[in-house]
Amino acid sequence: MEKEKLEFLQIHPKDNVLVALRDLPVGYSLKFQGKDIVLKRRVAAKHKFTIDALEKDDEIYMYGVLVGKVNEPLEMGELLDVNNLRHAADDFKLGNRKLEWTKPDVSAFQGRTFRGFHRSNGTVGTANYWLVIPLVFCENRNVLTLKSALEEKLGYQVESKDYSDEVDELITRYKGGASINDLLAVDFSAARANKESKRLFPNVDGVKFLNHDMGCGGTRMDSDALCGLLAGYITHPNVAGATVLSLGCQHAQASILKAEIAKRDPDFNKPLFVFEQQFEGTEQELMQKAIKSTFTGLMEANKQEREEAGLDKLCIGLECGGSDGFSGISANPALGFLSDMMVTMGGSVILSEFPELCGVEQELSDRCIDEATAEKFIHLMRTYNAKAEADGSGFYMNPSPGNIRDGLITDAIKSAGAAKKGGTSPVAAVIDYPELANGPGLNLLCTPGNDVESTTAEVAAGANIVLFTTGLGTPTGNPIAPVIKIASNSKVYNKMNDAIDLNCGTVIDGEETIEEAAHKILEYVISVASGDRIAKAVQLGQDDFIPWRRGVSL
Known part of the structure; x- marks a missing residue:
């Protein structure tokens, strides 16, 4: 009907x-x-x-x-x-617990599994990556040198279109005397097929080379937080091992990183190679040791294979970016329904972006499992907003020009719709950045509203897959966790379906209910988590990674 x-x-x-x-x-x-x-x-x-x-x-x-x-x-x-x-938004305070909620029917997914990579600490990865990361920005060049040496040779280079053929076509026509209007009318419809890479290590999904501009020169709090963030990536279930490059004299010391790793995984036993340039000597000695160790680490990582795991082993990050006036009534509520399904089945979900919870603090704090958890949430919200106000940019400044143009006029309107991603279940835990947040149930993680900073933090907190809703279109991803992008309206999905995986504009169009959209998304999640389908962000090599400086970022 x-x-x-x-x-x-x-x-x-x-x-x-x-x-x-x-x-x-x-x-x-x-x-x-x-x-x-x-x-x-x-x-x-x-x-x-x-x-x-x-x-x-x-x-x-x-x-x-x-x-x-x-x-x-x-x-x-x-x-x-x-x-x-x-x-305008209502004030909030510690209130009574409101933990009653209606669990959704999950019979269609009872007993379902995905095929993931089982780790010794009981977590399960939806992918199997090796990391190469710098402890300080001084090592960014060496990381990129390693990327140049390893990526293509091992078969992990993303064969994205570089548009040089289009430039050649314009040059040829220009030399032939074409006018400006002639060049503007050139049709570039003939696309080259991507070359298929042949991986040397078929059970390793990739080697990911991260860069950042931190580790020294800022506050010790920022460098400590960076070590915590990087430890979250190294201990992540989607990571088989890591190569870390350190200069040696920076604030972000290798000893701090190792302490943060032990905090997250006391029995950590993945291959971890740390090289300090000031100790190793010449660049050649550093790079040759790093290459040999990384190669042997990949040999070990390649021995791991996918095995069946219950859906309770999924930890799903809930994210939105480029939101519009339909996000809060289509894609975000669909994620909220899925969130409640995951909680019912014993899984984990992470809701972040604290500046985009402005106006719904009372509801969320009342849903916290106990008063201590509610007080932590209230404290983090008040402290964050006060810092923003002191710097002349409170939460009310969060909506972007694109948000406003498409119907999200105030931060409270944006927040009320964004919070729908968290469903209706009780808040099991409130986690401060960059701590681990993958306990069962709904976790609230303190992050900025900035899409990439927040996604980067959710993955460090344990999300092994991220669901990212967008109303305006956002081309972003993450180096180690598949980011599945979901459109809030059919127009943006049809316009940007090279970067967007699923369409919840069907809810607005009257073709699907929220529940039906949630079921569709979860089926897609299972296929991506099993390696049967590749998310668009992974296909496009969208490996966005931005650590949060604990100053103000909305």
Whole structure:
């Protein structure tokens, strides 16, 4: 039976605005709750309009929470925009525990497994990578030299299109006397097929070479946090072993890194090779030792094979970037339903991006499993926002121009929709950056809203797969964990389907329910986690990695 395609939506019964699900013209007339509403202006899809007439400073509610106040009197059917609406959110405090929730039906996935790499500490990887990382930015060049020496020879180079053929075509036409208009009209539709790499080590998914600009020169807190982050990657279930290059004199000492590794995995037994340039001597001696050790480490890593594992061994990072006005009513709620499914089955999920939880603090703190956990969440939120305010950029500054253009006018509107990724289950743990957060249940991880910084942190915290929703289109990934991107609307999916894996615009289009979309996503997750399907970000070699400096980043 065909599902009804709506033209507007009230997200929560408490809301006093409606969301346009398609472009609605000026003068558009509708009936809602016995009221005849006529639009005073054109309302583009994803944007909101008022149900009642409002006075100056009246409150606006969406998702059942306060998201703003109006700057001037508004008539019924008036479009909300950056001029007539400002950010506002309810205050929050330690409240009563609200731990009752309705577990979803997971019978369709009971007994299901994925094929992953079992580690000695009981975790299971969805991939099998070797890491080459610098402890300090001084070693970035040597890491890139190792990449140049190893990547192509071992069959791990991503054969991405370099567009040199297009430049050759333009040069030939220019030399032939083509005009500017002629060159602008050139059709580059003939694409070259990617060459298939032949891997020397078929059970190793890749060697990943990370670079960063930290390790020295900043605060000791930043260098310590970097060591914790890198330890999270080295001990990660998707990593078989690592080669670490150190200069020797920097703040981020190898001893700190090893202590952070032991903190996360006391019985750590993966191959780990640490080389200090100031100890080894010449660059040639350093590089030759690193190459030999890395090669022998890969030989060991290649002995590991995929084996069956229960879905409770999945730790899923929940992320959003380039969000739009549909994110909170399609893709994010679908992830929320999936999150509740994973918790029901004993798995782990991580919700991060604390600046994008502004306005829903009370609900999340009330859902914390005990008062100590709630107090930790409240403390982290208040401390982070206070630091942002002190630097002249509070959480209210979080929405980007693209967010605002596509309907997320205030931070509270953006946050209320972003929080939907976390579903309705109790909060099992609140984790500060860059700690481990892969215990069963819903984990809240303190990170910025910055997409790459947050994804980088979620993976360090234990996420062995990341689900990333986007409404505007975001080409990003991670070096060691598959990042599955999910569109909130069909337009962006069709436009950028080279970088986006799945479409939840089907919910907006009336073709799928939230539950059906969640089931579709989980089926895709299982196939990616088993190595049967490759996420678009992995295909494109999107290995984005940015450690968070513990200053302000929204």
